[in-house]
Amino acid sequence: MPHLQRRELIQGSAALAAIAALHASRRAYAFPAQPSGKVIPWLDQPTKNPDPAGIQSQLVWEDLDSWITPNDKFFSISHFDRPTIDEKTWSLEIGGLIKKPLKLTLADIKSRPRQEVVFTVECSGNHGFPFFTGGIGNARWAGTPLAPILEEAGVSANGIEVVFFGTDKGEIPIRDVKMKQNFARSMSLADAMNPDNLLCYEMNGAALPPANGFPVRLIVPGWYGIANVKWLKGIEVRDTRFMSLLMARDYVTIREEDHNGETVWAETSVGRARIKSAPAKVTQKDSEYSIIGAAWGAPIDRVEVQIDQGPWTPATIDHSEEAEHAWKIWSLGWQNASPGEHTVTSRAIGITGEIQPAMDDPLIAKKHTYWESNGQVTRRVNIV
Template identity: 85%
Template sequence: MPDLQRREFIVQGSAVLAAIAGLYASGVNAFPTQTGEKVIPWLDQPTENPNPAVIQTQLVWEDLDTFITPNDKFFSIAHFNRPTIDEKSWSLDIGGLVKKPLKLTLADIKARPRQEVVFTVECSGNHGFPFFTGGIGNARWAGTPLAPILQEAGVLDSGIEVVFFGTDKGDVEIRDIKMQQNFARSMSFADAMNPGNLLCYEMNGASLPTPNGFPLRLIALGWYGIANVKWLKEIEVRDTRFMSLLMARDYVTIREEEHNGETRWIETSVGRARIKSAPAKVTQTGSGYRIIGAAWGAPIDRVEVQIDQTPWKPAIIDHSEEAEHAWKIWSLDWANPSPGEHTVTSRAISTTGQIQPAMDDPLIAKKHTYWESNGQVTRHIRIS
């Protein structure tokens, strides 16, 4: 596995492999609170959020104690306004390069086959700013699959791009041209036909909350939050790539790459989520300590934790609650930590051997924008 070798991750011997396998098979539940258990707060708390109207209800990592994030604690981001929509007058238009344009009410959509999925949504800018570290949540989403609706509409052979328009809109100025734009994101027709994509009207057993897209939003499995369009109003099929504010100018990652000894600057539109993990909290019971965290963004094989500059140690993944597209909750017992300040870092490793990059990895160090901030997260703590 060259990727692992390059980052000097070496598993030595079948005995170590067997021990790690035993840890994962143990099914330790990370969340039960023990009598007298307390959370040791991190020293590096997020700075004050300068955009409370845009970014709301961030996850407080020390409060993470459930696999599913409650609706009232789920983060929300609005790039323009936060529309209030009357579901009785609302409808979804499906048009563009289709044989049979459709107009569906919420009742029409709810009458179609219902599908559920547990999916962790993360903003691609999460951990990109000192104040933005809680742009993530895990929920049980319910709705109807998108693919059969596109099939019913009959996408023409020339239709290669599917654009999702939100009701939210705002004023934009580009090259001295002032315009009003609705929030819009797109994906290829092949990606849109993924059977896991949902037109979602329910979150954790209740109607979508207004901050999370009522009455309807897209749930696009495996994509960053920006692609999961809220407050849906229209789906349009086009014959060219869609290059809007949030596809071609914003939410664009700029990165240096080395090619034959030369630096090449690459710009890519943010799309699919990347592998990531983060320490959530450290708890203390008597003289014992435990580190708890989460990993997501790819099929997770294992998670490792580094305390200060000591060797990486395998964490125990909690298998009591899990789902294919949801975060993995992990924990590591921390025996006899010395008094004073310590650093805690985690890294996730996928089933294909991909490792969450360190902050000095070229994938992160040579990235010049805050999107796709999936570098290893290090937290600071003081043990008394």
């Protein structure tokens, strides 16, 4: 811009700086940049966990103070035993309908190209029970992409399904038969070849904790936790759909659907995550109150908050830290918070216009299982 004079340049730069400062001042940083203040505990606390061995280290929403969930606070679920694995003798076998069977040690996997993804993992049963409200966490996962390994193995032309087997196993009664089965989940070959999928050996810069799948687990960004198989021992390609305990009999959502006035019962296997949000905490600093929460499960456009039965109010999303598959942290200044008990509800709206359903929405009200519990979350708080 040689024709601009120095004075015009200075004036233009000053104007741009002022605009930038104005926009920066309008951005809300829920944390860590913004002091959180005093946390006011929710009145509706989770009930006692009846299965502390199977469900461990749930997220305490009032403690949410960082975008990344620390490893020691990350939730962990086990459906069978929790295996103890020696990384020196561990290996991952890849077989089935492939041209070149592979057996990879941990060193083999670590020698391959490394890839990271920040991904919020939620159990599909989260908020399905009054004792289970913290089955979620956001971590930086690292490993090697799955797709090149399947390509190297050479999937046969008739291979359509990829099954992931965990080391954990248990005895499963089916009618009058009892059988020992390893944890196993599957997905289509097309889904398995997604370049974001990882054979993951690292969590937040450290080796995977034993509770979260050491030495290697599957990370499938955008899917519910059940698909992210822990303690991997084998991968198998098949030419038919895989119908196991955790694919066809459990982790199956049952809904009533209206087909031209006729009720049809639809059963679907839990798979991709659904749009969701939740209020995390109410904070007080001097006489000012703020509501902070998170939204995840789909690309988020905006979040709205309802206090009591009032209007839906837009929250401000914290853009200081974000990633494609990670939750977004949001906040709302609570103006003129009156003393007494209040309800706080949030709803997320996706970039395609999808809205997190209310609890009386047919998507939730006509669902007869607790999986995929993505209805609007309401919390109760007392302002003194």
